[in-house]
Amino acid sequence: MIDTATGKAEEELDFVICQCHKYSNPDHRLNVYLLNDEPELAKTILSALQTYLEKFEADYGVYPYDQFSVVESTEEVGFAFPKMTWIGSQLLHFPFILQTSLPHELLHSWWGNGVFVDYTKGNWCEGFTTFGADYGLISDADKKIYRLKAITSYLDYAHTGKEISLSQFISRGEDRSLQAIGYDKSMMVLVMAEQRVGEKIFKLALKEFYGKFRYRKAAYQDFFSILSLLSGVDFTAFQNFWLYSVGILPKDFVQLDWQNQSNQLVATAEKMALSKIPGQYLPMQLQFTDHSSQILYLKVNAEGTDIQMSPLKLTSQPEFYFFDQDFLLFRDLNENEKPVTFSTAFSATELKLFSNDSELLKAMEIAFPSTKISFTDDTFNLKPDFSIRQIILVDSNHANLIAEISTFLKEKNIFISDDHFSLSDKNFSTKDHSFFTSFKIQQTTIIVFGLGLTQTQLRWLQRWGHYGAKSYVVLNSTGAEAQGLWLEAYKHYFTF
Numbered sequence: 481m482i483d484t485a486t487g488k489a490e491e492e493l494d495f496v497i498c499q500c501h502k503y504s505n506p507d508h509r510l511n512v513y514l515l516n517d518e519p520e521l522a523k524t525i526l527s528a529l530q531t532y533l534e535k536f537e538a539d540y541g542v543y544p545y546d547q548f549s550v551v552e553s554t555e556e557v558g559f560a561f562p563k564m565t566w567i568g569s570q571l572l573h574f575p576f577i578l579q580t581s582l583p584h585e586l587l588h589s590w591w592g593n594g595v596f597v598d599y600t601k602g603n604w605c606e607g608f609t610t611f612g613a614d615y616g617l618i619s620d621a622d623k624k625i626y627r628l629k630a631i632t633s634y635l636d637y638a639h640t641g642k643e644i645s646l647s648q649f650i651s652r653g654e655d656r657s658l659q660a661i662g663y664d665k666s667m668m669v670l671v672m673a674e675q676r677v678g679e680k681i682f683k684l685a686l687k688e689f690y691g692k693f694r695y696r697k698a699a700y701q702d703f704f705s706i707l708s709l710l711s712g713v714d715f716t717a718f719q720n721f722w723l724y725s726v727g728i729l730p731k732d733f734v735q736l737d738w739q740n741q742s743n744q745l746v747a748t749a750e751k752m753a754l755s756k757i758p759g760q761y762l763p764m765q766l767q768f769t770d771h772s773s774q775i776l777y778l779k780v781n782a783e784g785t786d787i788q789m790s791p792l793k794l795t796s797q798p799e800f801y802f803f804d805q806d807f808l809l810f811r812d813l814n815e816n817e818k819p820v821t822f823s824t825a826f827s828a829t830e831l832k833l834f835s836n837d838s839e840l841l842k843a844m845e846i847a848f849p850s851t852k853i854s855f856t857d858d859t860f861n862l863k864p865d866f867s868i869r870q871i872i873l874v875d876s877n878h879a880n881l882i883a884e885i886s887t888f889l890k891e892k893n894i895f896i897s898d899d900h901f902s903l904s905d906k907n908f909s910t911k912d913h914s915f916f917t918s919f920k921i922q923q924t925t926i927i928v929f930g931l932g933l934t935q936t937q938l939r940w941l942q943r944w945g946h947y948g949a950k951s952y953v954v955l956n957s958t959g960a961e962a963q964g965l966w967l968e969a970y971k972h973y974f975t976f
Contacts, residue, residue: 525550646700730812817970
């Protein structure tokens with residue numbers, strides 16, 4: 481069968497039959513099909529689609545079909561097809577859809593539905609789409625957080641004895657470990673490749689890849705062949721590990737040491753790790769005793785056997801250094817680098833609740849049915865032992881009674897009173913809002929929370945469960961007003 485929009489043979493055709501309200505842009509190139517008459521929603525979606533379409537065409541090449549449609553579904557689905565995406569009704573009405581799922585599904589028109597996937601060599605299109613949409617459209621500051629989340633996701637879900645390689649990945653289904661490989665790891669491999677050749681050449685390679693393989697099947701190897709040709713870089717060793725093997729770079733595979741006698745800085749590295757990233761730059765930042773800092777440029781040689789250090793002018797004695805503090809390498813993390821997120825509580829077998837509200841305990845037991853919850857109502861004599869591994873939930877009314885917790889809240893500019901609290905540089909009413917924030921004191925994970933009055937305690941707790949990847953979140957009656965991660969750079973101190 482021939483697609484009249486492209487003149488190309490189609491292996492299969494997909495149809496969605498529904499009774500919908502249709503909205504289109506002036507040239508009918510973009511369409512939205514909604515189950516109900518919602519012109520404002522359609523206008524918003526069409527406007528966002530137009531913006532993304534223009535950007536993707538500029539970045540990769542002309543859109544491969546004559547139309548693109550967003551179709552609302554009564555089922556909670558999210559599928560991309562040639563010429564359309566089918567999205568569940570609830571998801572389509574969430575505000576964040578405009579910055580997440582919508583550009584992701586549109587970009588599949590280039591990766592997956594424009595250049596087709598040769599599944600015998602692995603599904604590359606999810607990693608490319610994540611790189612270009614979910615990751616590529618956000619700010620540089622948010623990209624750092626996204627990279628950290630991708631690494632953390634892989635370490636939490638996929639770094640096991642059952643891990644598969646990128647060349648074996650086909651589809652994620654409902655398996656979170658497969659998503660961590662086919663989406664997160666794949667995206668980070670592209671991040672490292674981009675760092676190797678530079679943004680300009682990498683963008684050119686993506687455009688060349690699309691132009692050469694549009695309406696044809698392709699594999700990772702086809703893209704890296706183009707990237708090698710344009711950059712002059714041999715990616716054979718890089719592909720051998722990252723596409724056909726499993727694993728991640730080890731933590732601290734590069735070490736800096738200060739030699740007192742010669743006043744020299746010496747860099748050493750694990751040879752096996754270097755072989756996986758030949759020619760890669762290794763970002764370092766030195767901090768000196770006089771509080772000055774300096775960027776140190778290390779580079780793995782082309783053979784992946786040694787590292788080269790840029791000349792360094794020392795004004796005083798170095799005190800500590802940061803290694804890859806922007807998470808540009810797909811590597812294992814030190815414990816102090818890993819952000820404390822709510823997922824630790826959601827997967828815990830036991831939680832300790834510090835509160836004098838017995839109704840809250842009942843709500844907690846319903847919200848966490850498979851978790852043992854111990855209850856401490858003597859909140860005026862709280863002296864937690866932070867040296868042991870445990871998770872403690874503290875009602876905001878009592879958070880300032882524990883000195884160590886009070887200190888952390890002040891450091892993060894979190895202030896709590898009877899009628900309002902401040903977090904993320906904003907003030908919120910305690911009546912209309914709920915908040916949760918997690919952090920670590922020694923070995924103990926602390927979660928401080930406050931529940932508003934406009935919803936039941938159980939409802940606040942159930943909604944909190946959607947934010948497992950966050951360190952803090954502020955909720956109102958309809959959504960999240962603030963959310964994010966507490967990031968702490970890991971300091972490697974020199975010994976003298």
